[in-house]
């Protein structure tokens with residue numbers, strides 16, 4: 001069994017002319033699939049986090065462009081490229097922080113530009129989206145191996161790791177970035193346990209990551225986010241392994257809220273911080289993390305839990321990502337290679353490399 005076939009969960013499927021999205025607002029075991037036959041449904045799926053995780057958002061948007069082109073060609077024929085513009089804008093406005101969304105839209109726009117106006121563009125755009133989907137899976141498998149090799153080489157503090165949010169099969173084409181490394185390390189017998197932060201306020205850790213690990217029989221333990229430093233002090237955790245939503249030219253990393261404090265805690269306790277992300281997450285156009293737009297998802301997620309109001313009537317701030325400065329990142333794993341202590345020079349070199357597969 002290859003790692004690819006070992007992982008059964010796929011958050012996105014193309015079937016019968018529609019994009020099927022596994023609704024991640026619910027428990028994955030409920031297996032509620034949302035059918036998107038129109039681009040507007042893809043916009044809602046991304047905006048409302050039916051699909052989430054940087055690479056999966058990008059893949060969904062790519063399929064969204066194919067669906068939009070099908071609709072617009074049916075409506076206006078040769079004018080489809082003009083009318084497609086508002087769909088591209090709607091997809092781009094669905095979530096602001098993960099750059100994979102904008103990267104995928106750029107790839108699809110390039111394809112659109114090369115197509116004739118007189119013929120139906122759907123088949124070629126669907127092929128483009130499928131290629132982005134497949135490339136993500138291949139990148140994840142490769143990053144899994146590269147990251148596991150780094151873990152094999154340095155387990156000074158012990159054979160346990162910690163992860164935050166869900167950078168797993170549910171957030172990608174179906175293997176995972178951070179969880180891809182953890183899967184690969186587990187298969188190679190390199191780790192004994194995964195510490196999972198619950199990831200308030202949306203519970204990606206308890207709802208999604210915990211489920212993926214339990215389903216695959218990888219020993220895991222869930223803790224509340226505020227127990228992370230305590231666990232890092234007591235448990236033999238060598239690596240904190242996380243994904244990313246945007247990495248800027250200087251190596252700063254935007255990821256799920258809480259990653260920054262985890263990076264500081266890891267440094268204090270002698271654990272390494274490993275960031276695992278495909279190069280589609282690297283934004284060389286932004287000089288530093290200070291320039292990244294950080295999404296705020298409003299008060300509801302914070303003041304309600306399981307449908308019950310749990311907070312007083314109070315002002316709330318809900319930034320759902322934070323920026324970890326580059327100097328707290330020990331290693332960055334991408335499908336083009338591994339960088340220790342990422343900085344601009346190294347990232348420029350990496351981006352100019354050809355893919356390893």
Ligand SMILES: CSC[C@@H](O)[C@@H](O)C(=O)COP(=O)(O)O
Nearest residue numbers: 052053054165167171243244256
């Ligand atoms: C491979 S997923 C990497 C990141 O996108 C992940 O860690 C994360 O922050 C996801 O945030 P989300 O708000 O669930 O989309």
